[in-house]
Each structure stands twice: as C-alpha cells, then as structure tokens.
Amino acid sequence: MPLLARMVASPIAIDVRRGAISSLGTVLADRRIANEGRIAVAVGPGQGPQIAADLDLPQCEVFRVDGGSVDVATELGKKLRAGAYEAVAGIGGGKTIDVTKYAASMAGIPMVAVATNLSHDGIASPVSSLEHESGKGSYGVTMPTAVVVDVDYVRAAPQRLLRSGIGDVVSNISAIDDWELAGREQGEPVDGMAVTFARVAAEAVLHRRDSVDSQDFLTALAEALVLSGLAMSVAGSSRPASGACHEVLHAITHLYPGVSNHGELAGIGALYAYFLRMRYQGEGESRMRDIRDCLLRHGLPVVPSDVGLDEDQFVRAVSYAPETRPGRYTILEHLSLSDDDIRQSVGEYVKTVGH
Numbered sequence: 001m002p003l004l005a006r007m008v009a010s011p012i013a014i015d016v017r018r019g020a021i022s023s024l025g026t027v028l029a030d031r032r033i034a035n036e037g038r039i040a041v042a043v044g045p046g047q048g049p050q051i052a053a054d055l056d057l058p059q060c061e062v063f064r065v066d067g068g069s070v071d072v073a074t075e076l077g078k079k080l081r082a083g084a085y086e087a088v089a090g091i092g093g094g095k096t097i098d099v100t101k102y103a104a105s106m107a108g109i110p111m112v113a114v115a116t117n118l119s120h121d122g123i124a125s126p127v128s129s130l131e132h133e134s135g136k137g138s139y140g141v142t143m144p145t146a147v148v149v150d151v152d153y154v155r156a157a158p159q160r161l162l163r164s165g166i167g168d169v170v171s172n173i174s175a176i177d178d179w180e181l182a183g184r185e186q187g188e189p190v191d192g193m194a195v196t197f198a199r200v201a202a203e204a205v206l207h208r209r210d211s212v213d214s215q216d217f218l219t220a221l222a223e224a225l226v227l228s229g230l231a232m233s234v235a236g237s238s239r240p241a242s243g244a245c246h247e248v249l250h251a252i253t254h255l256y257p258g259v260s261n262h263g264e265l266a267g268i269g270a271l272y273a274y275f276l277r278m279r280y281q282g283e284g285e286s287r288m289r290d291i292r293d294c295l296l297r298h299g300l301p302v303v304p305s306d307v308g309l310d311e312d313q314f315v316r317a318v319s320y321a322p323e324t325r326p327g328r329y330t331i332l333e334h335l336s337l338s339d340d341d342i343r344q345s346v347g348e349y350v351k352t353v354g355h
C-alpha cells in the first residue's frame, strides 16, 4: 500500500503561558530533552542576568549572545560543541533565537526556543536570519525541538516589538498570493499544507478586535507565529511566509540599516504588494483594506514616512527588492515595473492608504 500520509517535522513541545521560563527545567526533563541537566542557555544582552536568575536549571551554563551575525552564531556553535551539552535553550528576542538555532545545528544538539517577545515568526521556524559581511541572509537550520513563550516576559517587552509580530503574521496572506502566482506563471509547486498553516495563522490575527493589552490576543499571536514556523517547516523554505512583502523589508534593512524592525516592515511590504495587485491586476482590494485596517488598529506603520523614510527612499527599496531573494517569483518580479512606474505607484500608494 502506498504511504498516504506524510510526516511533518514539528516541535515536540509547545508551551505558551505565564511563568514558562521559571519552569523550563521541568519541561526539558519531562520531555526527555535533557535528562542530566547538562544544558547551555544563550541569552541576549538586555534581560540576560534576570532570566538566568529565574531559571530552575542549577547546572546550566549561561552564554551571552551579543548581536545577530553569522560570526556570533559560529562562535556560540563552537562553544556548544566543546561543552558536550544535551541541549541549548535560546532565550530572548529574534536575534538571540536565530543565533542559537544556527549554533545548535552546527553543534548537532536540540534547541529550545524561549521567546520573550513576539516580534516575528522565527520562534518556531527552521530558518535563521543572520547578518554577514554584505547584508543579511536566511540560513536553513534544524527547527526548535520545543517552543516556549513566556507571556509575562512578552507583556513586559516594548509595545512596538510586541505589535510588530502582527505585521509579520498578516504578511503571510500576501506571501501566499505570491506563491500561487509563481505556481500559475512559473509552474512552481505550491504546497497546500504549508499554505493552510500560513493562512490560518494570519486569519487568526487579522480580524481580531482586541489588542496586545489582552492576554487572549497575545496567546493568539504567539500561536499564530508558531503556526507560521510550522508552515515553513512543511514547505522546507520560508516561501509560505515570505514574498514581495519580505523582499521590500530586506531591501529596506539592507539600504537603510536600523530603520524600523522586521514585523513592521513586513506589514508595510504586504500592504504595498496588495496595492500593486489592485492597481495593475484589478484584484486584492478587499484584502488590502483588511490588512490596512488591521495594521492601523494596532498602531503599526502603513506608509514610508511612518518609519522615517521619504518616498524616494522607499522607491529605491522597491526597485532593489527583487535582488534580495534571487529566484523568488512575486508580484514585483511579475510586474517588473520601471523606476518611473514604481515612483508613480508609491505616490498613489501613499495617497490611497495614508491616514
């Protein structure tokens, strides 16, 4: 009989709740991730000492992760290899988790992602986004063995970081449209299971009327980010969560380092991509309205000036965007607009979605 189902790689434990960090050792032991307590803990520079004090892991060794580069990750990977640990827990925001995922893959040990903010969908994905000599790259890594979100820490994170995960998760809808476009135009295989996970994640957040002030909303957002990570695991790439939206964000990050953050820029990228679909293909208008309303409801930026860019800078980023992900076919590659057309579209975009 043929195998009529497939195995989906996924974390063995997902724990989204208050106080999750203080019982991390119990989770690791109960799940047989680390039986002897030989655990390495990687923490970011900000909350490091406080987190280490909160842990119930008497024997753990704490490493401080300073930055989000391939070099920092390689350095940590070497230390993990040398120490013969059973597992490593990466505790912190996006950078710390991405660095730890990469280092754990290098050392060949399981990694537990412990998120202290909800700024992007890397918490459960098999992808590390790291800086290198000439920009930022996405590296395939083993997905986290367990994902822990401590809602108490999340609540204490800066509001801007908290909200930005909303932009990252709703951008899935645009990424899926790009994937389906590539399927029609280029014959690229589209994975229905990955699409299902990615879209359900976005829809779970898109229409909610409550905000990051509510515990229910934070739980929904955390679960949506985890589900996005699973979508990428199923697809074997970032495709279900990264299209034109992320090409624009990577271009902005490359050209104007330090401007805004991942989730906020993904949200703007998705909104602009829908504007292009509406303007040049006559479709996607209601999606554009949904995403715009969602971003504004949560106080997220929608136009370039909201993140401190003028229209010319945004035009340059859109024009550069396809180069950030060679081989990825999106609405940008499909329309292949001239710089003049891009300039005109950005002007109209600002008039249409501005507030």
Ligand SMILES: [Zn+2]
Pocket: 120, 121, 168, 241, 242, 246, 262, 266
């Ligand atoms: Zn993203």
